Amino acid sequence: MRLHLAVLILLPSLGFMACDGGKRYHDEKPVQAAGSVAEGVGAVLAFQKELNAEFRDPNTSPLPDRYRKDFEGLDFFEPDTTYQVWARLARTPEALPFDMPTTTDRLSRERRYGTLYFELSGQLMALEVYQNLELMLQDGMENYLFLPFTDGTNGTETYSGGRYIDLRVPQGDSILLDFNKAYNPYCAYNAKYSCPIVPAVNHIDQEIRVGVKAFRK
Numbered sequence: 001m002r003l004h005l006a007v008l009i010l011l012p013s014l015g016f017m018a019c020d021g022g023k024r025y026h027d028e029k030p031v032q033a034a035g036s037v038a039e040g041v042g043a044v045l046a047f048q049k050e051l052n053a054e055f056r057d058p059n060t061s062p063l064p065d066r067y068r069k070d071f072e073g074l075d076f077f078e079p080d081t082t083y084q085v086w087a088r089l090a091r092t093p094e095a096l097p098f099d100m101p102t103t104t105d106r107l108s109r110e111r112r113y114g115t116l117y118f119e120l121s122g123q124l125m126a127l128e129v130y131q132n133l134e135l136m137l138q139d140g141m142e143n144y145l146f147l148p149f150t151d152g153t154n155g156t157e158t159y160s161g162g163r164y165i166d167l168r169v170p171q172g173d174s175i176l177l178d179f180n181k182a183y184n185p186y187c188a189y190n191a192k193y194s195c196p197i198v199p200a201v202n203h204i205d206q207e208i209r210v211g212v213k214a215f216r217k
Helices: 041-056
Strands: 007-009 016-018 084-091 098-101 107-120 123-132 144-149 163-168 174-178
Touching: 107 144, 107 174, 163 174
Parallel strands: none
Antiparallel strands: 007 016, 084 107, 084 174, 098 107, 107 123, 123 144, 144 163
């Protein structure tokens, strides 16, 4: 299941279940890890296959039964390796926790882990990456990073609320950022979910035409 930090909303007496699952330009150039190469199309196709399998499985799918029973696969843009870029991670250990708004009244307790500096289509960019304070206490999730973003396709080709990318804390200060693996928050498929709203600082002033497209019911 995608680690999108969405929360399934249930009746108040039952509580809730955590799902297990304005952009700023900058004058600093990203640093590519020496000898590193992008993952290629194969990694993108594997991601798509895994995501479709999750959506077919009734135990992990966010789709209501009426959509899941006829589900054939999500709609993806064509893989494009030019959207696999190396970013320089500038950690922000002094950043204080804050409450990130969600699509409901719930607040998601986050900490800005750092800022990713990279170049895309000739433009220098910066995106903030976050750590959820509750999720990082779970076994195996200590190094999980949450990257939400919006771009010029939202509301037309992609979900209006933006998309997410799952990342892991790297050993050094370089991290591979693959926009081909951008996926929709679960609230794009089912109103029972509460999903973090993308901070305005994480808007990309381009059309990111890779990853998962909008869900057509």
